[in-house]
């Protein structure tokens with residue numbers, strides 16, 4: 008018989024899928040690391056498991072404890088699955104720009120959900136950063152995850168995602184392209200791949216309204232780069248410790264409109280029903296096309312599933328209201 012002991016045994020070992028129509032203008036082989044095959048439908052299951060197991064090991068998370076996190080949804084889902092199996096409670100703090108589907112899904116797996124305003128400074132007491140820190144202080148036997156600065160986030164990708172990509176491409180990967188939020192995925196995968204072959208180039212996908220690209224180019228934190236944006240899952244108005252800028256060769260920014268339109272196109276042209284950051288990643292990849300040549304093997308990582316965006320990027324009324332389609 009071949010079965011997992013529980014749902015956590017199905018995390019990782021996701022497939023790699025060749026991209027076809029949408030990347031016709033690129034000479035190289037383009038492969039998608041397809042993270043929606045994780046049980047929580049996103050890459051975040053990997054780091055949720057690693058962060059919880061490390062916190063158990065160093066004693067920050069004790070039996071029956073409450074896990075508290077400011078999360079855009081996918082990390083909350085991963086934490087919830089691990090918590091269900093291991094017997095913890097989960098409190099998630101979200102910003103109000105996140106899709107309603109994400110909030111409903113978190114409640115469905117037993118999380119307590121708090122929603123905070125997006126358009127306030129990170130140090131404002133109403134922000135989701137401040138609210139999660141306050142709840143962590145006030146709740147007995149609780150542990151505040153802090154995926155932005157928690158090194159176990161990066162470590163999960165160094166230990167699992169990076170080696171899988173290396174093995175699935177037979178060590179032939181030349182470029183890795185991925186959306187950046189906390190930075191865990193890009194930094195963990197980059198450290199592993201560059202350890203195996205320092206010539207591999209790693210590109211981050213950023214949004215307009217986020218500080219990453221400018222910081223990478225100037226090493227200056229420019230507040231003028233910060234303004235509200237629609238794209239979900241990537242870009243930040245802070246510099247998380249998990250974004251290790253030295254391991255990243257460059258960033259390209261994708262507009263909200265392009266990210267939304269390319270998310271729809273992925274579903275219709277590749278049969279890939281994926282989240283908003285996947286659309287941004289494909290558009291970013293096309294923006295970088297002059298960096299790729301015929302024999303290159305380019306891997307792009309797709310973080311999450313389309314079901315979480317049916318009220319937004321997969322809803323034509325919403326797309327029209329936003330001015331993204333006619």
Ligand code: PMP
Nearest residue numbers: 187188189190191192240284310
């Ligand atoms: N896309 C989606 C949909 C996400 O939820 C996240 C996590 N915020 C990312 C991309 C970025 O991944 P990371 O946090 O590892 O940089």
